[in-house]
Amino acid sequence: MTGFFDIPSDLQHSWAGLIGLHMREALLPVAAGLLLALPVAQLCGRFRWLYPPVLGMTTVLYAIPSLAFFVVLIDYTGQTELTVMIPLALYSLVVLVPAIVDGVRSVPDETLAAATAMGFGPVRRYLQVQLPIAAPAIIAGLRVATASSISLVSVGALIGNQGALGNLLAAAQKYDRPELAVNAVVTMAVLAILCDALLVGLRTLLTPWMPRGSTRPKPAARRAGTTPEGAVR
8 A cells, every 4th residue: 555645746636636636527527518418408309300410419429539629629728627528528418418308208298288288388397397307317317427427537647637536547657656556446436436326315315206125115915914825924
């Protein structure tokens, strides 16, 4: 463990500082992607013909290597965090847009008809009826997008120490200190697990109507103390 937390001074951050930088560079793009995906998914829900080309566009964007994005952006945004976060926000769309669209489309037609009969307009119905019901699907998309973003931030090490914890991977090779690479990998894995657990907790808070493992009602035969064949235990 000697030197595990001994961060080289040229990275200009402590271990805790790198964690904070990493989380900022990872989570802000996911939040930006979610804000962009919500109206796009609304349009795809209203105009179904729009969904295939939008999905195709997000897939093409995801297929573009981050290094290619850096080459294009660096002339405008420089070697900054923004250069790293813009591609991550675009990458998140390939997960978030389908998750939101599928979640919104899963809302029963009867529920939408009832909301319309109550005077809900398209925007209000989308925000107050469809999105809450689609929350499990949206959270599932956020879980994937967040874990992916936490991993991809490390690529920023290619453009002047903008990779946060990923900078430790380059430092491990530069200074022949493999413990720095282990530090980076383990810390990123722990951060991804913690964020995933928080999102699961958020889903639980937002969807109290969903059955939980220990709160699911037992079959009637078991509650009565009988086997399915009707015999007493």
